[in-house]
Amino acid sequence: MSKEQIEKLFEPKRQSPVAIFMFLYTFVRRFFGALWPLIAIFFIGNRDKTSIVDTSIGIMVLVASTGTLVMSVLSYFRYYYFMEGDSFNIHKGVLNKKKINLPFERIQNINFEQKIIHQIFNVVSLEIDTAGSAKSEIKIEALPKAEAEAIRDYILEKKKSLTPLEIENTEGEFKEEEKVPDQLLLSLNIFDLIKVGVSQNHIRTAFIIMGLGFSFIGQIEDALNFDLIELTIKNLKSIGGGLILALTLFIVFLIISFLVTLFRTVLKNFNLKFYKSKEGYKLTSGLFTRQEVALRKEKVQIITWSDNPIRRFFKIFTLQIKQAASGVGKRRGQSVEVPGCYKNQVDEVLYSCFDDLSKVEFKAHQIDYAYVKRMFIYIGIIPTIILGLIYALTFNLKWIILTIIFPFVAFGLLSVYYKKYRLNLSDQYIKITKGIFGVTNIVLPFYKIQSVELVQTIYQRKKGIANVNIYTAGGSLSIPYLNLEKAQSLRNYILFTVESSDKKWM
Amino acid sequence: MNMDHLFVNEQIDISNLPQADEVTWVPLNKKxxxxxxxxxxxxxxxxxxxxxxxxxxxxxxxxxxxxxxxxxxxxxxxxxxxxxxxxxxFKHKAYALREHDVLYKSGLIFRKTIALPFNRVQHSEINQGPIERKFNLASLEIFTAGGSQSDLTIPGLLNEDAQSMKAFIMEKASKHE
Structure with missing residues (x-):
């Protein structure tokens, strides 16, 4: 970076005018979010008599839309960002002026995103992730890509020199050190994407689409005033009976969901590139919304990788890296999903984030068999009773078949889950492997844990069993039905490790 | 040399670890x-x-x-x-302060015990509703980076106790900064 470029960063600057669109979008969304019931009443409401309510809502909508437009433009002109000393600053606000000053050392990460509109104008939005309980979220809606990169590089570089270990090189010339190029670990071509898309969980999507489909059909029926499903069923029944109908419907939805997931996967992960960088990892992906997420090794809290029968056939895993996040709720940049990883890429990430993991020996523990007994009541017996009741009401043979089969299936699935569930413990790590058809692995080091909780229901108290909930800054995990003694010593050991460790969890 | 490093390669006997189940629980204020x-x-x-x-x-x-x-x-x-x-x-709610962590238990049907090490505390707050203020009660809320579920609220403390607990916890927490 040249000196001129750096000086430029210190001048207060407005965003790219594209930001007006983004402000407008935010305002409109917020506006509709708050007022959609009113607007709906206005448009759908009884048109016979124009009441005073209608007129006033109309005026309100008009005023609010003009207001939004004006506010968007004003917000744009009132928004400045610049660097000052060792901090990043934003001055903004039309009515309530707000000055945000963010010291570099509080900045955790800087992420970019490009929605379609950004791509057209070759700009990006920049989001600054801060540590701890900072409440202000900082997001610059639109700025030129080169500038965003300059800001990121400068801040991250500067931030490093601010850490107490490297006192030299704090002020003065910005060292033009040779940039370590990011090493490409994984890139997905269209063929890989199809593999990933094919191996998604289609049955889950099928259920979602089924739900949507039925409500959509319902709406059309209401509008056209006739019974589409009844008609189809009648026609199909004449062809071959209820079971075939159910099967046909299921296959149709499965095909639709297959195509939808494939399409979504390709869009989301289009041109996915996963790099190893100096600080950690970097992921860029997406066709319409191009995102770039940076991961820092020390911020990683939990790593998960999972397969399923199709993925196992392709020998690929979906890798999920969960970072410490600030603020409330799920935010972008917290969890990064890298589909289509081979085992060696999974290992590479695992061993570089948790460096001593490769040498660790785990001792495996099982959950209590009471898990199967108890869960069978909820997902085996209760549904079976309902199915039986339906049979009793309809006397349809189909239901009695289901009633007989269902408990066996439920019991089988639960038993497999129980048999495959392993809580693996070493002196520093906890690793859970579980899954019915596939295998999901979850790993985290003890010292990243924030708090531990033991929960017991009445039944569990009687049986001497407890659930253990473990909370980290990157999400929580729950171990069900562990023998109480084991649960307690696990908790005591976690507390001991956390309290006697001075390793930084972030 | 930092004491903590002594732990690293030591054989640890799980049964000798501090037992979170054998603490003396302090019930909430009767008021x-x-x-x-x-x-x-x-x-x-x-x-x-x-x-x-x-x-x-x-x-x-x-x-x-x-x-x-x-x-x-x-x-x-x-x-x-x-x-x-x-x-x-009410009678199942109790807390315990230990040297390195704070414990809180609650729940009638779901018995929960949450343990929160001081070196993971982000910040803490004392809350007093209008009625609580009348009776000199307060609740202490302790935050970690583990999300809202892992935060801990101890209600029904005398205001003075809440204040001194907060000071104690924050002092412990700041040692690890």
């Missing part, structure tokens, strides 16, 4: 039970009166009086249930 019941009941009454006022002003909102009565009955039943649960659950 807290009637006060929390009172404020729940007041909240229920407030909800009911809002409903009644709206219904009275806007007479044609609900035409059938039976619906009005069943709503009132439902709300009363719900609040009686909540009151019952919190009355019965």
């Amino acid at each position: 807290y039970l009637p006060i929390s019941l009172l404020s729940t009941a007041l909240f229920g009454l407030l909800l009911l009166s809002i409903f009644l006022v709206v219904n009275f002003v806007n007479t044609d909102m609900i035409e059938d009086n039976r619906i009005v009565f069943s709503v009132i009955g439902g709300v009363i039943l719900l609040f009686v249930f909540i009151l019952l649960i919190s009355a019965l659950g």
